[in-house]
Amino acid sequence: MKNNTSKKLMLIGLILVLTGFIILKTEIIGIKLIQYILISLGCGLFGQGASDILSKKAMKNHPDILKQQEIVQNDERNLAIRDKCKSKAYDMMTLSMGVLMVSYALMDTNFEILISFVVVYLFIHFYCIFLRFKYEKEM
Numbered sequence: 426m427k428n429n430t431s432k433k434l435m436l437i438g439l440i441l442v443l444t445g446f447i448i449l450k451t452e453i454i455g456i457k458l459i460q461y462i463l464i465s466l467g468c469g470l471f472g473q474g475a476s477d478i479l480s481k482k483a484m485k486n487h488p489d490i491l492k493q494q495e496i497v498q499n500d501e502r503n504l505a506i507r508d509k510c511k512s513k514a515y516d517m518m519t520l521s522m523g524v525l526m527v528s529y530a531l532m533d534t535n536f537e538i539l540i541s542f543v544v545v546y547l548f549i550h551f552y553c554i555f556l557r558f559k560y561e562k563e564m
Contacts, residue, residue: 431481434474441467458537515553522546 445463484491497503526542 431474431477434470435478436474438467438469438471438474441470443467458541462541519546519550522549 441463445460445467448460448463484494522542523546526539526546529539529542
């Protein structure tokens with residue numbers, strides 16, 4: 426990732442975290458889940474940007490290690506292994522999230538928690554369908 430993109434991620438993450446804490450402190454009625462989603466997304470984006478910047482600074486003085494790392498990441502065998510692992514993990518995630526949603530529904534859990542699981546589950550599957558159509562057109 427480019428350094429500029431990493432800085433943007435850090436800034437967006439910081440803004441999301443601050444917005445989440447502001448909403449949390451003002452206790453706006455009707456917004457119970459949004460502040461926690463904003464804080465968690467902000468922490469994730471900030472961490473991603475910070476780790477990119479720190480790893481680039483650490484590798485700046487060691488170009489030989491950087492070159493070796495690029496070779497390992499772009500090796501065809503490693504790419505095939507990584508893709509197969511992602512495929513198996515996606516299958517496991519689909520099954521486990523489905524079971525989790527049904528079990529939460531049977532336990533009569535809070536509606537906001539259940540709907541957040543359903544939204545994430547559907548988003549992942551619609552994204553998978555979108556990518557399938559995209560790759561079928563390309564290949």
